Amino acid sequence: MKEKPRKHPKNNREEKPKDIKGNRFTRFVKKHKISIIAVVSSLFLALGIIVAAYWPKGEIDLGIPKEGKPKKVTKQEEPKYEMPLSGVKVTNENLTKRRPFAVSIENSPEARPQSSLNMADIVYETVAEGGITRFLAFYQQNEPNEIGPVRSARTYFLDWVMPYDAVFVHAGGSEAALNLIRSLGIKEIDDLKGDKAFWRDNSRYAPHNDYTNYSKIKNVALKKGFDLDYNVAGYSFKDDLKKEERLEAQTINVSFSSASYNVSWQYNKERNLYNRLIAGTPHLDRVTDKQIMAKNIVVQEVLQFPSSTAEQHSKKTVGSGNATIFLDGQAVKAIWKKADRKSPTRFYDAAGNEIKFNRGQTWFEVITQFGSVKAG
DSSP: OOOOOOBOTTTOOBOOOOOHHHHHHHHHHHHTHHHHHHHHHHHHHHHHHHHHHHSOSSOOOOSOOOTTOOOOOOOOOOOOEEOTTTOOEESOGGGGGBOOEEEEEEOSGGGOSOBSGGGOSEEEEEEEETTEEEEEEEESSOOOSOBBOBOOBOHHHHHHHGGGTOEEEESOBOHHHHHHHHHHTOOEEEGGGTOSSOEEOTTSOTTTTEEBOHHHHHHHHHHTTOOOBOOOOOOOEEOOOOGGGSOSOOEEEEEOSSGGGOEEEEEETTTTEEEEEETTEEOBOTTTOOBOEESEEEEEEOEEEEOSSSSSEEEEOSEEEEEEEEETTEEEEEEEEEOSTTSOOEEEOTTSOBOOEESSOEEEEEEOTTOEEEEO
16 A cells, blocks of 8 residues: 655645655765866866867868859979970979989890880880890889899990990890990999899799889999989970871881881871880780880981901991981981990981970880881
C-alpha cells in the first residue's frame, strides 16, 4: 500500500518526499560555484585563443562570386633565359650555365628502344663501325632517370664533346680515343674504369644493358671535382614560322649504311616537328613509349678515310663541308665550318649568314661519302 503524505505538525502542510540525488548536486554546485565558474571561463578563453590562432587571415573565400570584385589571378613568371644548346626559354637562369653531360649511346637493333634520347638538347648520329650507327646525346636542361644503353668512345666523338667542355660518359672505347681523352684532359666518366654511375638491366643481355642517369652522373662528376658551372657556347635561335608559311609535308630519308640503320623524318606541319622512324618503323623511347621528335634536322656531310689507329675509320669533322638544314618544313642548303677541335661547328647559308635554328631539340645526322640524304 502506497504511503500517504504526512502533514507538517505546525502548518498542517503536506510533506514532499526528499530528492536525495538532486539535493546532493545542488549542494555541490552551491559549495563549488566559484571554482566551476572559473573552470568554465578558462575553457572558453582557451577555445577563443585556439580559434583566433587558426582562423584564416583576411576575408574568407567561399567560392561565391562577389559583385564588382574581380577574382585575383596569380601571374606566372615569364621564361626569358635561353638554353644555349636548344634555345628553349626557361625561368631559371642557372640551367643555362650547367655543364652538359655527353653520353655515348648504342644503336644496334638489340639496343632499341633507347632510353631518353628524346630528352637530350642535341643528338649526334653517325656510323661507328660495321655500318652500325651510334649516338652522342647531350643533356643540359633535362635530368632523365634512365639513359642508355651506354657504349664506348670513338675519336671523332671528342670533336663534338670539346666545344662544350662536356663531361663525356661512356663504357670504355678504342685505344686511340682513350689515349686522346687523357692527353686532351677531357672530363670523363667511364664504366670500365669503375666509376659508380652505371647499372646493368637484367631484362636485356650484355653489352646492350648498360644504363646510367643524370643524378648518378652528377654525383660522380662532383666526387671527381668537376666544376659543373660553365658558360656554354651555343647556337643562334629564332621563333617558329607561322603555320601558314610552313610547307604542307616533307619526308627526309637519311641513308647511313644498310636498311637496319636508315632513318626517316616525317614533318608534322601542325606541331612544326619531325617524327623519327628507323628501319621503316617509328623510333620509340623506352621510358615513355612515345615516338622521338625533333625541331631541327641537320644533315652534315663529312669525309671518311682510313684510320691510322685501331679504329675502323676516321672522319674529317674539322674544316668545312656541305650540309642541309631542315626546319619549318623547309630544306636550307648550307656550309658547315669548324676551325679546330675545340671550336663549335657553325652552319651558314649561301649568303654567308649563320643559320638560326628553331627552339627545341636538334639532331645532327653526320653522313660520309658512303651515305646520302633525300627529301621530298
